[in-house]
Amino acid sequence: MRNTEIAAALSELGTLYELDGAVRYRVNAYREAARVIRDSPVSVEELAREGRATELPGVGKTLEEKILALVDTGSIPAADKLKERFPVSLVEVTQVPGIGARTARRLHEELGISGLEQLKEAAESGRLRGVRGMGQRAEENVLAAVDRLEREGVAERQLLSQVLPVAEEVADRLREHPAVADVMLAGSARRMAETCKDVDLIAATTDPEAVGAALAADPLAATAGAGGDAGARMMTHNGITVELRIAKPEEFGNLVQHFTGSAEHNVKLRERAVGRGLSVSEHGIKDTDSGEVTLCAAEEEVYERLELAYIEPELREGGAEIKAAANGKLPKLVTREDIRGDLHCHTTLSDGHNTLEEMAEAARERGYSYLAITDHSATHGFGNDVQPDALLARVEEVRALDRKINGMKLLAGTETNILPDGSPDYEDDVLGELDWVIASVHTSFRISEKAMTDRVVAAIEHPLVDCIGHLTGRMILRRRPYDIDVERVAEAAAANGTMLEINGNPNRRDMSEQNARLAADAGATIVINTDAHRVGTMENIRYGVATARRAWLTADQIANTRGWRTFARLRKRARA
DNA sequence: GCCGTTTTCGGCCCGACTGTTTTCAGTCG
Numbered sequence: 001m002r003n004t005e006i007a008a009a010l011s012e013l014g015t016l017y018e019l020d021g022a023v024r025y026r027v028n029a030y031r032e033a034a035r036v037i038r039d040s041p042v043s044v045e046e047l048a049r050e051g052r053a054t055e056l057p058g059v060g061k062t063l064e065e066k067i068l069a070l071v072d073t074g075s076i077p078a079a080d081k082l083k084e085r086f087p088v089s090l091v092e093v094t095q096v097p098g099i100g101a102r103t104a105r106r107l108h109e110e111l112g113i114s115g116l117e118q119l120k121e122a123a124e125s126g127r128l129r130g131v132r133g134m135g136q137r138a139e140e141n142v143l144a145a146v147d148r149l150e151r152e153g154v155a156e157r158q159l160l161s162q163v164l165p166v167a168e169e170v171a172d173r174l175r176e177h178p179a180v181a182d183v184m185l186a187g188s189a190r191r192m193a194e195t196c197k198d199v200d201l202i203a204a205t206t207d208p209e210a211v212g213a214a215l216a217a218d219p220l221a222a223t224a225g226a227g228g229d230a231g232a233r234m235m236t237h238n239g240i241t242v243e244l245r246i247a248k249p250e251e252f253g254n255l256v257q258h259f260t261g262s263a264e265h266n267v268k269l270r271e272r273a274v275g276r277g278l279s280v281s282e283h284g285i286k287d288t289d290s291g292e293v294t295l296c297a298a299e300e301e302v303y304e305r306l307e308l309a310y311i312e313p314e315l316r317e318g319g320a321e322i323k324a325a326a327n328g329k330l331p332k333l334v335t336r337e338d339i340r341g342d343l344h345c346h347t348t349l350s351d352g353h354n355t356l357e358e359m360a361e362a363a364r365e366r367g368y369s370y371l372a373i374t375d376h377s378a379t380h381g382f383g384n385d386v387q388p389d390a391l392l393a394r395v396e397e398v399r400a401l402d403r404k405i406n407g408m409k410l411l412a413g414t415e416t417n418i419l420p421d422g423s424p425d426y427e428d429d430v431l432g433e434l435d436w437v438i439a440s441v442h443t444s445f446r447i448s449e450k451a452m453t454d455r456v457v458a459a460i461e462h463p464l465v466d467c468i469g470h471l472t473g474r475m476i477l478r479r480r481p482y483d484i485d486v487e488r489v490a491e492a493a494a495a496n497g498t499m500l501e502i503n504g505n506p507n508r509r510d511m512s513e514q515n516a517r518l519a520a521d522a523g524a525t526i527v528i529n530t531d532a533h534r535v536g537t538m539e540n541i542r543y544g545v546a547t548a549r550r551a552w553l554t555a556d557q558i559a560n561t562r563g564w565r566t567f568a569r570l571r572k573r574a575r576a
Numbered sequence: 577g578c579c580g581t582t583t584t585c586g587g588c589c590c591g592a593c594t595g596t597t598t599t600c601a602g603t604c605g
Contacts, residue, residue, distance in 0.1 A: 017577095022577095023577090024588095025577070025578080025587090025588055026577050026578090027577090028577085028578095028588085029577040029578055029588095030577075032577095032578085033577085033578090057578090057579095058577090058578070058579095059577095059578085060577065060578050060579080061577095061578095062577060062578090063577070063578090097603085097604085098594080098595090098602090098603065098604090099602095099603085100602060100603055100604090101602095102601080102602065102603090103602070103603085132596090133595075133596065133597090133601075133602080134595090134596090135595065135596060136595095137594080137595060137596085138594095138595070138596090141594095141595095230592090258590090258591095259605090261605080263604095263605060266589075266590085266605095267589055267590090268589090269589085270589040270590065271588075271589065273589085274588090274589070275581095275582085279589080279590075280589080280590080281589085281590050281591060282590085282591075282592095283590095283591080
C-alpha cells in the first residue's frame with residue numbers, strides 16, 4: 001500500500017475522531033502522522049511490518065498498530081466503528097471552507113445532513129438558517145463553496161514555475177515604489193515548494209494606503225480587493241492570488257518569518273520558544289514573564305533571539321530543522337552558484353528548439369565549465385528519434401565545436417531509453433563512442449514495481465550508463481510516479497558508481513526531495529540537470545537546486561559542483 | 577495520540593477573522 005493511501009486513511013480517521021468530539025491533540029496527532037507518512041521516502045507499509053514505523057516522528061505504538069491493520073485487512077477497526085455513526089461523506093462536508101468538524105456534526109444531528117448534496121439542499125431551502133451560528137452569510141458561503149468543490153475539487157494548487165515569476169515581477173515593481181522600504185517573498189514560493197496556492201508578499205512601509213493602491217494598479221492585476229492597513233490582495237489575469245501584507249519596518253522580520261511558514265515549522269518554533277519563556281507571533285517575540293516584546297527588523301534576528309542558527313526557507317517544513325539549528329547541525333546547502341555544468345539538454349537534433357551551437361553558447365554565457373548534449377535516442381518516437389549513424393555524426397560535430405569553443409568542455413552524449421528489459425536502445429559500440437550517457441525510462445510505465453526496479457537496476461549496472469534521468473517519471477499535478485523501489489535503486493547506484501539525476505524541469509523535479517535525500521543517504525552520487533529543450537529553460541537549474549536544498553544536500557553531495565577535471569574522473573566510464 | 581536538556585504524566589502555538597452575537601466559538605493560515 002502506498003504512503004499516500006495510508007496517509008489518507010489516517011487523515012480521514014482523524015476527522016472521524018474529530019466528528020466524535022475527540023480532544024484536538026489526538027486529532028492533530030493523526031493529521032501530523034499523516035503528513036509525515038505522506039512525505040516519507042521509504043515504504044511505511046514495510047516499516048510497519050518490520051515494527052519500525054515508530055521511528056517516524058509523530059508515529060507511536062497506537063498508530064503503528066492501526067497502520068498494520070490497514071495494510072493487512074484494508075481497513076482500520078476504529079475507523080469502521082466510527083463510520084457506523086458518521087457517514088464517510090460527512091468528512092467531505094468538513095472540506096467546505098468555514099465548516100469544520102463541530103459544525104458538520106451539528107448539521108448531521110440537527111438536519112440529518114451527511115454529504116455535500118444534502119448540505120446544498122439545506123442551504124437552498126433555507127433550512128440551514130435554523131442551526132445556531134448559521135445565518136444568511138453562511139448560506140451564501142455554503143452554496144458558493146459546494147458549487148466550487150463540485151466543479152474543481154479541493155483547493156487548486158499551481159506549479160511553482162507558474163507562480164514564482166509572477167511573484168518576483170510584482171515584488172520587483174513594488175520595491176521601486178518610493179513609500180516601500182523593502183519587499184520580501186514569503187510563503188511556499190519562498191520555500192521553493194513544488195506547488196503553491198498563492199503568492200505571499202510582505203512590504204515594509206509607513207504608507208499602507210499607497211502600497212495597497214500600487215498593488216491594485218499593478219499591470220498583472222486583473223481584479224483587486226480593497227486594501228487596508230494590514231494588507232491588500234489582487235488576482236492576476238492567469239488566476240494567481242497575490243496576498244500583500246504590510247509591516248512597519250521595525251517588525252518586518254517578524255512578519256516575513258511568520259508568513260514564510262510553513263505552518264508546521266512555526267508550530268515547532270513556538271513550542272521551543274514556550275520552553276524558554278517566550279511567545280512568538282507575527283507581532284514580535286514576547287517574554288512571558290516581563291511582557292516585554294522584541295521586534296525584529298530582519299528575519300535573522302527572530303532565529304537569533306530563539307538561540308537558533310538561521311534556517312534557510314527551503315528547510316522550514318517542520319521536520320528536523322529546528323533541532324538541527326539548535327545543535328549547530330544544519331547543512332551548508334548547495335547554491336545555484338555552486339553548479340559548474342549541466343549534464344542533460346536537448347537540441348534540434350531531437351526535440352529541442354535550439355541548435356547545438358546555441359545551447360553551447362548559452363551554457364558558456366552562464367559561466368559553465370561543461371555542458372553535455374544528450375538528445376533522445378533511437379526508439380524515442382514522436383518523430384524525433386536519433387538513429388545510430390545520426391548520433392555518430394553528431395559526436396563529430398560536438399568534438400569540432402568543443403575544439404572551437406573557449407573555456408568550456410562540450411560532452412557528446414545521449415539520453416538513451418531504458419527498454420523494458422533494462423537494456424539501453426543503442427548498441428554498446430555506439431555508447432562507447434560517447435563521453436556521457438544518461439539512461440531514462442520513457443515507455444512502458446505500467447509494469448510492476450519489481451519489474452520496473454529490475455529494469456532500472458539493470459541500466460544502473462550497465463558499464464556504459466553514467467547516470468539515470470528523471471528516476472520516477474512523475475509529472476507534478478499531472479502524472480504520478482511509476483512504481484519503483486527507490487531504496488533498492490539508490491543502493492545499486494551507490495554500488496555501481498552510476499549517478500542519479502535531480503531533473504530541474506519544474507514539472508518533474510525528479511528525483512523528488514524525499515528521494516534525493518534517500519539517494520544521498522544511501523551514498524549515491526547526485527547530479528542536478530535541467531533537461532533543457534531550449535536556451536531559456538537552462539534557467540530551470542534553480543528548481544533542481546531548490547529540490548536539492550529541500551533535500552538538505554550540500555555542494556559536496558552534488559557531482560556537478562566540481563570543476564571539469566574532477567567531474568570527469570567521477571564518471572563511471574572514467575573509473576572503469 | 578505523542579513525547580521528554582523541566583517530564584513516562586501532563587503538557588501539547590498564536591492571532592486574526594467571521595458571523596452571529598451581546599461575549600464568543602469555530603475556523604483558518
